[in-house]
């Protein structure tokens with residue numbers, strides 16, 4: 001049994017990378033990490049603490065081209081004799097894992113939410129989180145991508161060796177003209193705390209209140225679909241069945257009715273708080289805590305309460 | 315410009331999700347199928363826009379049984395020129411992708427478009443698998459797509475950001491929100507769709523790489539605890555002490 005974990009280290013080591021390495025460790029056997037780009041050796045070595053035996057890095061490729069990455073991971077899988085290849089189920093995995101599946105004729109399980117069961121099946125969300133499916137792979141090599149926030153990183157080992165690796169990847173067919181990375185924002189799928197608001201906020205000029213709560217909590221912001229459709233908020237904040245699916249520890253829904261398509265993308269959240277003026281809002285049926293009240297009054301109060309709580313040393 | 319748009323069916327978003335046969339099969343009883351929204355709203359509509367400005371043909375393809383002719387006719391009504399149905403059950407992403415790639419290989423498409431993912435299996439797998447099978451470059455989760463001669467300029471989401479990239483045709487692109495706006499078919503489109511060509515093709519033989527063994531439903535939430543809207547300290551205390559999330 002040999003496990004190969006691909007991580008994207010271009011913008012540092014994300015929590016999702018630590019989750020994926022920790023998950024890979026639990027599968028047993030030798031664990032090798034493969035990555036590309038320019039992250040420091042010393043940083044990559046810390047992956048040893050989460051279970052990596054060795055990190056391989058190819059500094060000649062940048063990680064923007066899925067054909068190069070496919071070649072890189074296939075070459076690394078061959079060199080370590082990998083029987084399981086792991087990704088975090090992020091945008092890179094969505095581009096590369098399917099290619100690799102075809103290249104290696106290896107079954108792909110996308111968006112695992114738990115470790116494999118005793119019979120080898122792996123649980124994933126289906127119907128946008130309305131149900132779970134247990135999937136098994138019929139090939140000798142399996143590829144698993146782990147849904148962010150589904151498995152806690154576990155630190156107990158020590159630093160590991162970092163070795164350079166060359167995949168002899170072909171020249172990139174994708175020319176990158178520009179890259180825009182918002183500074184300091186928490187990527188929504190990885191956020192542990194999410195503050196989300198809907199049409200009940202009446203207009204984009206009122207979002208200051210939502211952002212205040214989010215920044216007091218250290219949370220990411222999200223929104224319902226109509227809010228993104230009318231342009232009150234950017235598209236990447238749209239959560240739900242036709243937006244991003246998330247499973248944070250805490251999801252606070254403000255002025256969102258709780259339509260089935262919205263709930264589909266958020267009901268994997270561990271704890272849900274709904275704030276709504278309508279006692280009949282469906283969100284109260286999906287929530288753990290409910291506040292029946294006007295967001296314009298409740299939000300400033302909640303933000304104050306959070307600030308007080310943080311100031312008391314939490 | 316020859317464009318192939320891959321569409322799949324998914325249950326209407328308000329469908330009740332249930333399973334039969336010891337939870338091994340989706341219960342189709344009373345379920346209305348729609349075109350997977352990403353395929354219809356973004357991939358298909360953008361393909362039609364490109365055709366309207368640059369000329370060419372838009373073919374829709376699906377892997378599915380005869381019942382799926384209904385969603386194919388809808389795609390034709392929205393404006394696709396012709397359609398292909400590979401007559402097989404799309405039980406596994408790899409199986410489905412290879413069927414589409416086999417058809418694409420012999421028909422020289424310049425551009426293959428798919429939606430970002432299906433809303434039933436959410437795998438985001440098929441497009442990348444088609445790209446690898448055809449050995450085409452692949453741009454996933456594009457939110458914008460422009461054609462300049464034989465080059466595509468695309469905007470795509472990457473881990474924590476946005477990127478503008480260029481790629482030469484032929485290519486595979488999966489389409490996400492921002493790419494186009496939903497179009498409602500009009501009466502003329504619906505009439506025209508009846509006479510457009512729908513070719514049924516036999517599948518090639520492919521091994522399944524994955525199997526869904528069974529399904530489960532999430533546990534129902536216990537009742538929602540209502541908090542006094544004037545006492546947000548209580549909510550914060552509960553989130554800390556009881557829920558342990560802050």
Ligand SMILES: Cc1cc2nc3c(=O)[nH]c(=O)nc-3n(C[C@H](O)[C@H](O)[C@H](O)COP(=O)(O)OP(=O)(O)OC[C@H]3O[C@@H](n4cnc5c(N)ncnc54)[C@H](O)[C@@H]3O)c2cc1C
Pocket residue numbers: 197198199200201223224225226227238239240241242243254255256257258259260261262265275276277278281293294295296327351
């Ligand atoms: C195919 C399809 C796919 C879809 N996909 C998605 C998806 O991915 N994500 C998504 O979100 N939706 C999706 N929808 C739309 C969905 O059905 C709902 O229309 C949408 O979620 C409603 O958004 P909302 O709750 O913000 O607005 P509304 O339904 O208008 O609800 C506003 C809520 O705010 C409350 N409110 C009003 N004023 C206040 C106040 N002052 N204080 C507190 N509360 C207040 C109201 O009581 C109400 O509950 C989809 C629909 C379809 C048909």
